[in-house]
Amino acid sequence: MDITQHGLDRADLVVLVGHDGLVEWSANRSRVEVADMLHDIADSIEDGDPVMTTATASGLVAAGYQPCPAQDAPAPQGTPVWSARLEWSLASGTMIRARYGVGGGELGQPATLTVRKAASEYICGGCRHVIARGAPHGSNAGAHYCGCCITTVRPADQFKKAA
Numbered sequence: 001m002d003i004t005q006h007g008l009d010r011a012d013l014v015v016l017v018g019h020d021g022l023v024e025w026s027a028n029r030s031r032v033e034v035a036d037m038l039h040d041i042a043d044s045i046e047d048g049d050p051v052m053t054t055a056t057a058s059g060l061v062a063a064g065y066q067p068c069p070a071q072d073a074p075a076p077q078g079t080p081v082w083s084a085r086l087e088w089s090l091a092s093g094t095m096i097r098a099r100y101g102v103g104g105g106e107l108g109q110p111a112t113l114t115v116r117k118a119a120s121e122y123i124c125g126g127c128r129h130v131i132a133r134g135a136p137h138g139s140n141a142g143a144h145y146c147g148c149c150i151t152t153v154r155p156a157d158q159f160k161k162a163a
């Protein structure tokens, strides 16, 4: 087996597996990135994806965002989790008056999320880490939080009176 320079010039990663099972690989990327790519490929094969995934370490990382160092979520897939950081919004009405004794203000609540595999790359809504495609993280329809920023215990609401 032999990986030619020409083959490598046209690809970021070349893997050859011989009939005898010997593996030879060569890459224009770091070992960590290569391992990520291979994990991604293995996941997509297991999931039955018809299309091969592309590399996880992407343009977002190249653009200066930090890849998330969390290898795992604090809970298995499908578990409800919350963002550790509160999302603030203006709130008013009878519920606010009943709970806080004033007509309105800013209500901070954690995002309600579910642990899912990232279908694509996302920027974490809490810390701006890059969530790699396939990485377990917390998401809902509009938000994505990396493994560093989710918790299995719902943080308490906070309230600030309108100034």
Ligand SMILES: [Zn+2]
Residues within 6 Å of the ligand: 067, 068, 069, 070, 124, 127, 129, 146, 147, 148, 149
């Ligand atoms: Zn993170």
Ligand SMILES: [Zn+2]
Residues within 6 Å of the ligand: 124, 125, 126, 127, 128, 129, 145, 146, 147, 148, 149
């Ligand atoms: Zn984060």
